[in-house]
Amino acid sequence: MQSWVQLQFVTNSADRGHRGFRIQYRIVSEAAIKEPLSIVGESMFTGCGGHSKLGQLSGEILSPGYPTTYPKNSTCNWLIRVEAQQRIYIRIVHLHLAPTIAECERASLTIIDGYKHESSDNTRKDTSETSQAKFCGSQLYYSEEGMKSYLSSANRIVVRLATQDGPAFSMIGEERIGFKIIWTAVEGLIGESVNPERSERAEEASCEGQFLCHGGQVCVEQVHGICASRSRLCIHNSLVCDGIYNCVEGDFSDEQHCYSKEIITSAACGFSLIVLMMLVLVCCDQLRKRRRLRILIKERRALENGKNGSRTFAPYSWFQPKQ
Incomplete structure (x- = not known):
C-alpha cells in the first residue's frame, strides 16, 4: 500500500516437494483507497467515521455524541488525505474518554500515519512501516506542550476511535465528554531539514507565497535557560484569520493580528462616514444660504418696484387743473 514495493526471494536449497x-498485484490510484470500515454499537449515534474532501485544507473531527457522551462497542475511522506534497498536522483541542489513562480498553483515540489494513486472521502480521500515536484517559495526562499534537510523515492519516464501553458513571455531568480534533494541511516544516547545506533562510524562501507561522520558544525553566523552539509550519494563506488556530500548539500567529485588522477596517469605515456626514451638512448649509439669499433678493426687488410705482403713478385728482 505504498508507491513502490520490492520483493526478494531467497533460497538455500532446492526442494521439489x-x-x-x-503473487498477483494491482496498481490503483490513492483516491481509490478508502478509510477502514466503521462500526457503531448504538444505532442512535451518527457521525462515526468519514473522510476529508478533495482540496480541503483544514477540518474538525468530533467523536459521536460530543460533548455529552460517546457510543460503546464502536470503531470509528476518519480518513484525512491531502495533496501528495503536503503533510497533516493534528491538534487535539479536547480529550476526555475515561477517568484514568489506564482505561484504554474502555475508549482510546489512535492516529495512524500511513496505510494499514487490519485482517481478521490473527496469524497475519502487519509489517508495513506505519507509525501511530495512541491517546487514552483525559487531556490532563498530556499537559506538556506538544503532547496533544501529531505531524504526519506523508499525506494520509486515519483517526480511529475504539470503544468497548460508554463513559464511566463518574463522568456523567462533565462539561465535555469525547474528543475534538483540528487538522491542517501543512505545506512544509521549517527547520526540519537534515541537509546541513540548506539554510533556514532557504527553507523560508520555499514557503514564499504562503503563511509562515512564527513558532517562537517554549521554556520549561526560563531561569536555567531550558527552552526549546516551536516548529514553524508553512500553511496556505487562506487559513489565516479563519477563526481557527492552524499553527502548532501554543503558536497563535495565524490569528494574532486579525482583531487589529478589524479595528482598522471599522475605524476607516467610521472616518469615511463622518466625512460623508460633514459633506452632507456643508451642502445643506450652502443650499439653505442660497435659498435665503434668493428670498432676500426677491423681497428687495419687490420693495424697489413698490417705491417706483408710487412715484410714477400718482392719484388722478392731484393733476386736475384748477377752475
Missing part, C-alpha cells in the same frame, strides 16, 4: 509461490 514445494511448488513455490505466485
